[in-house]
Amino acid sequence: MEVDFGPAVRDFRDELRDWFADHLVGEFAEHRGVGGPTDGAAWDVRLAWDRELSAGNWLGVGWPKEYGGRGLGLLEEIVFEYEYARADAPYRATVNALDLLGPMLLAMGDEAQKKRFLPPILAVEELWGQGFSEPGAGSDLASVRTRAERDGDQWVVNGQKVWTSFGIHADWLYVLTRTDPDSRRHKGLTLLLLPTDQPGVEIRPIRNLAGQDEFAEVFLSDARTGADMAVGEVGQGWRTAMATLGIERGTTLLPQQLGFEREAEALIDLARARGALDDPMLRRRILDAWISVRIMRTTNLRTLAELTAGRTPGAQATTAKLYASTRHQQLGHLAMELAGPAGQIVGEDYELDTRQRSFLLSLAETIYGGSSEIQRNIIGEQILGLPKEPRP
């Protein structure tokens, strides 16, 4: 299905396609489709690719020109993501800053924060990590215990963050902190921007199950940041954080899921090569995998069409993550089954092939951005209006 977004953006699309044809070459082309929200593979190449995109002025398509963006609309952003996925370009290393912090600052940051932070993001000069989760607060962000206290014109932050994607590369963190020590749950939280280059910040890599270091745990011991580094109102950090997660659960899923489609097609090629298409059991699972990725695509296009029409997205915008993460895991199991005995063997230094890496990393997809169990609660309570669980 070729999606035509209308004549207004056709020139933009054609320019973008030409640019990919000219620039997605050499080492970049060798890393097509590499990476993902929790995949730190080929970091240096991907960072170089982000700089290539920046030089072409393709980062921040919808961001205002005064901050280094292109000043175009949501439609062009969507076209960019769609064509990006279509070109199968490497997954952007600066996803935290581009897809989460940037939009959050644009929506809720003050003018000084926008001027200070947005241009270096688009220039790929400063990398960001997200400091939301804690050892005691995974999907339950209202349990955040990291404290921040005012000391003159600074905040002093103490606590521990974990599961910070690409944290070892971060120059800055955006951190959810408890600024009212007597507050409970989602009240009294504040979102702070915090530089990592200081003695109070210690970042330790955590190896994930695929053997990579793309997670980090972050220890904050009297770490300091300016009083002007609170995003949104002090004490209203819950709202700021939820807005960020809303962005994460929305349009950022599209390129990832178009990538799943490519995996499904590769899997059909593999099945054909191995003669597995004649096995009725495998055949059914292969067709179901293909159906799943096709449905993911339509579901996302429904949401994007609603957004571009200025409508509030329907329930499918919320159910999409649960469906995609569950179905992608099934795709991973199927890929490993088709790989057969070869799936047991890895390269030197635990180097994984595409299928092994995709299978293992897919296990994170039902956890990050709100676990599947949390997603079902959100769907049940916020979409279907079922009664909340009794809370202590």
Place this chain on the structure above:
Amino acid sequence: MDLTFSEEQDELRTVVRSFLTRHATEADVRRLAADPHGHDPWIWRRMATEIGLQGLAVPEEYGGSGFGYVDLGVVFEETGRALLCAPYFATVALAAEALLRCDDEAARADLLPGIAAGETVATLALTEDAGRWDEPGIRLTAREEAGSWRLTGTKTYVPDGHLADLLLVAARTPAGVSLFAVTTADAPGLTRTPLPTLDQTRKQARITFTDTPARLLGTDGTAWPALARTLATAAVLLAAEQAGGAAAALDASVAYARIREQYGRPIGSFQGIKHKCADMLVEIESARSAAYAGLWALDAGDETEIAVAAALAQAFCSEAFTKVAGDTIQVHGGIGFTWEHPAHLYLKRAKSSEVLLGTPAYHRELLAARLGI
């Protein structure tokens, strides 16, 4: 990009839902399900005269309103939601579509206006005892004699075949598969036997032809591509109906889970029930995506995409509706297992429509063939 509904389509949905809320109540559904005829001509006329549902997607030159398939899909979602007992699927999704696809302008001009006006109930008689929806399954024969055609053989599992005024019959001639029209009122050698159906909300009949005169539509032996295309359209519209039925079943589950208390609190507050309902919504939204992709492909007129999207929609939506209808009985507990509660009506509609146009396995194989797998 038009992958969302327009304000006019939202308005159409509101109008149709409001009509069905008045004229296809649970009492109506139960009354007509128990009636061997299974259809209320008064409601059928109202559907045509008040909102023009039968002619919605029939071109204006044949007396219809000339709307698209997305519009028609909106209506089918709503008729599925209401479990409407009327020969709407047979007449609109099968018969009118077959007329539009066949290569016979005169027949279109003769037969479509009656359908659009709500005066003609029509259906497609394709399946035989083997229950096959493919070309080799068509065995009933037609022979030509002195410039007129006669049919001999049996069709079965014909939706609303017991009451249709007009039968479009797929038959085999020496030249191949051909399509014929039979007007039931004055057809000699025609025997119609209503079949007691598991899903009482949609009736079926067995029809025997003994040297029955019939009108050939288009050119002898060339009907299969038009019939295959008709079945693809019907597959998409049935998928929309299935998504609508599933959505209504979930609504009932949610309403019940909010008020029914066990262990001192509403059962919907327990994750065991809440997560089941959430999973039902995931199935329904995915089914909608599958059905809508088919509707959009139909309006875009891309034949390759239509074939793929139609097979995908039936393969997915059939199982999704059955799953959701089954879970609806589970959420309702004991009451959901009774004849008095409507949950079983949805389960039976779901299970029957799962095989109505061929099983999910059959549609997976159609999809595989179209993808070259």
